[in-house]
Amino acid sequence: MKKMIFTLITACLLTFNFQGYASAESQQVAPQRVNLSDAQKQELDKLHQELFTTKKELINKYVEYGVFTKEQGDMMIQKMNERYQKLKENGFMMRWHHHQGKMLHPQKTN
Template identity: 40%
Template sequence: MKKLSLCLVLIIPMAFAAGIPSVHGKTQEYQDLTEEQKNELSTLQKDIMEKKKQLIDRYVEYGMMDEKKGSDIKKHMEQRYEKEKKEGFMPKWGHHQKKFHHRIHY
């Protein structure tokens, strides 16, 4: 009876884990965007950036942050937009795996 219980305790979790696909090691393949799609994303990103700039201006106006910090944040937002535009608005999410590989414990 003890052997049967032990076998079930070991086999049941392995049966469930066998159906789970491994996420690590797979790279996401993206298709290239058309110019129309890039323009649409550019317009959306630009609108979002302008709204965020208005929000920063309000924070400065209400005294929640000083002018220098507000201008620094807006400058950083513009630099990020230009970088995204240069990269074609494609997501770049895989770089964290390379950056933090030393923190993985086996």
């Protein structure tokens, strides 16, 4: 009888603990609005350019080795350039949750 009561109490305690974790996961923290300085933007621009240069080299190697066609490689590089331009237009503020239809810093419309 003591084992059954102990098991029941343990199960209840575990259930309450898991519910606490589940409710904490659903809470979202509002992102802070950060204004980058020109120096910070220049540094980020330099890093992104280095990153994109390396990615372009990688794509070209895959094209050279026959993994991608020339057209596929060109399309990937074009999409990458478009993403870079969009990032530059947004002041190098990345939109981390774009796949959920939410913007990190929604634009105000007047």
